[in-house]
Amino acid sequence: MRKNSIKNTRVNVEVQHELANLIREGIKDPRIHPMTSVTAVEVAPDLKTCRAYISVMGNEEAKNNTIVGLKSAEGYIRRQLAKNINLRNTPEIRFILDESIEYGVAMSKLIDEVTGKEEVQEDGENNQ
Incomplete structure (x- = not known):
């Protein structure tokens, strides 16, 4: 496994911060549970893909609904990330439930x- 560079670590932190803000304030989907947090983000060094680890405090139904809601809002989230963060490429986000x-x-x-x-x-x- 490749060690993260300083630049990659900074990008991960910035994307995590922006994702958390978007989920908390920007998305109005009722399927997304209010107790949802972004625990970690791994952006590939080429900035093409991103894994976002999402933690949901709730039952199984709330977790599944939140992941479905986030996947349906992926285009909006990606567009907002491109607007808020100045990156060469805006990564394609894959949401993973973190338990x-x-x-x-x-x-x-x-x-x-x-x-x-x-x-x-x-x-x-x-x-x-």
């Missing part, structure tokens, strides 16, 4: 449950 945040929350809950049980057992042993 890493929910996975992390679930793991954190499991860890808390295990450590909570261990603390209860230790307290019980100390009292005896």
Whole structure:
């Protein structure tokens, strides 16, 4: 895997920032859940393609509807990106559902449950 250059990293950050603003303020599609965030963006070095990782806090139906809504608004989003960011090429955006945040929350809950049980057992042993 190729290491990102400074220029590519800056482009990724700028595209992520603009995508987040567009999703939050620019798109009025009711299918897009209000708790939608852009967790990461990977723009190819040739600026032709872009993978946008989207996190949605909601149920499965809300996640699927949000991805469908974003895919249908892809042309508008790309046009707005071209208007707001001065790039040689405006990348073709592919939206990917990112469930890493929910996975992390679930793991954190499991860890808390295990450590909570261990603390209860230790307290019980100390009292005896």
